[in-house]
Amino acid sequence: MGNAIELRGLTKEYKNRVAVNNVTYEIKEGELFALLGLNGAGKTTTIKMLCCLAKPTSGDALIFGKSIISNEQEIKQFINISPQETAIASNLSVQENLEFIARIYGYSYLDAKNKAQEMMEEFSLKDRAHDRTKTLSGGLKRRLSIAMGLISDPKIFFLDEPTLGLDVKARKDLWKIIENLKKEKTIILTTHYLEEIEALADRVGIMTNGKLVEIGTIEELKEKYKKDNFEDIFLDLAEEVE
Numbered sequence: 001m002g003n004a005i006e007l008r009g010l011t012k013e014y015k016n017r018v019a020v021n022n023v024t025y026e027i028k029e030g031e032l033f034a035l036l037g038l039n040g041a042g043k044t045t046t047i048k049m050l051c052c053l054a055k056p057t058s059g060d061a062l063i064f065g066k067s068i069i070s071n072e073q074e075i076k077q078f079i080n081i082s083p084q085e086t087a088i089a090s091n092l093s094v095q096e097n098l099e100f101i102a103r104i105y106g107y108s109y110l111d112a113k114n115k116a117q118e119m120m121e122e123f124s125l126k127d128r129a130h131d132r133t134k135t136l137s138g139g140l141k142r143r144l145s146i147a148m149g150l151i152s153d154p155k156i157f158f159l160d161e162p163t164l165g166l167d168v169k170a171r172k173d174l175w176k177i178i179e180n181l182k183k184e185k186t187i188i189l190t191t192h193y194l195e196e197i198e199a200l201a202d203r204v205g206i207m208t209n210g211k212l213v214e215i216g217t218i219e220e221l222k223e224k225y226k227k228d229n230f231e232d233i234f235l236d237l238a239e240e241v242e
Helices: 043-050 094-104 109-122 138-150 168-181 194-200 218-225 230-241
Strands: 003-014 017-028 032-037 058-063 079-082 156-160 186-190 203-208 211-216
Touching (some): 017 043, 017 058, 017 186, 043 058, 094 109, 138 156, 168 194, 203 230
Antiparallel strands (some): 003 017
């Protein structure tokens, strides 16, 4: 398989700081790529540019060969995101949320109903189909948010802090869902949980102060830095540039 995403000197500057600084790397089609960094490292800004929500100051990125600068509308057909803040309507039921988002993506009334049933089955939400989403646990809300993001059947799926604030069981349940998605999608994951990266990621990119300071598999990084603990590697790299 080829590359799903190619970053080419991607840079984003604001008035008083450089949020993303000349970043270049590739994400392979079908891999789960984790983007790791401390708060303010540049992860979110990078994701915003790749999702065409922010314009680069310089450089570019290609999504399946299409420029994020000149092919924004085409790229939006390939991608979707499950944001950190779950974008669900709290007074609608689980089923209504899924049907509503399906209709937004152009499904007919009947197809939207069928798609909602399919997603509830896949994400084990059928027994809560008619419950208002404000009554759901944090883990179920995240599950619903991911299901809604997948209704458009994106080739590339961005997961922004998908298990933030969840208890251990809900987190592990979501890991299983993400693991299954790896077989079908290219996934870009941002997270603060290092064990999540070790459990799920094919490769990891570490950002500090807007720069990509390291990239590779967990095993490659452990071998390179002669350390058995990935957390030690990450903290050393983060502190090194800070």
